């Protein structure tokens with residue numbers, strides 16, 4: 001398994017990794033129960049808040065609702081098969097850390113475990129639940145973040161539906177066409 005050395009990431013840099021819409025792994029814990037779910041339906045809401053759809057049939061839904069915390073972990077391509085397996089099993093039946101050979105790391109700000117094998121980890125608190133009953137939509141605030149130092153751009157994967165994924169590729173720098181204030185973050 002790939003090993004990373006990571007450093008603290010300023011919270012307002014979260015968007016640089018999540019704005020492209022990668023598949024993420026959400027880890028959560030409540031009392032003795034923990035789980036990981038695969039997630040594609042998430043969106044930046046400003047620099048440090050993230051909205052996400054967490055289906056109420058998922059075991060993770062209640063863990064996050066009760067603990068009001070979770071960790072968003074950013075996997076690279078080498079974890080694609082693991083992410084599919086995580087997304088096709090439930091933490092109600094198995095411990096996904098043990099089952100899929102992932103290492104649970106202690107966070108700085110939340111009780112939910114971080115996944116060591118991921119490129120970046122965003123510790124989050126639930127700050128708004130007003131759309132949970134109607135839309136399964138949680139609003140999270142990032143309270144601590146860390147990221148690998150290299151590669152500069154992680155090889156993330158993105159879901160197109162029907163079992164088909166896209167892997168992040170070419171970078172095109174067009175910063176010279178941006179006004180300075182639009183280059184923040």
Ligand SMILES: Cc1cc2nc3c(=O)[nH]c(=O)nc-3n(C[C@H](O)[C@H](O)[C@H](O)COP(=O)(O)O)c2cc1C
Pocket residue numbers: 023035036037038039040041042053054055057058059060061083084086087088089090091092159
């Ligand atoms: C590629 C992929 C993307 C997914 N995206 C989401 C999502 O955005 N929201 C969601 O609620 N479930 C999503 N799922 C389904 C959950 O990951 C799945 O139901 C998982 O097994 C829940 O685990 P749990 O019961 O331990 O919480 C996705 C699954 C896959 C494979």
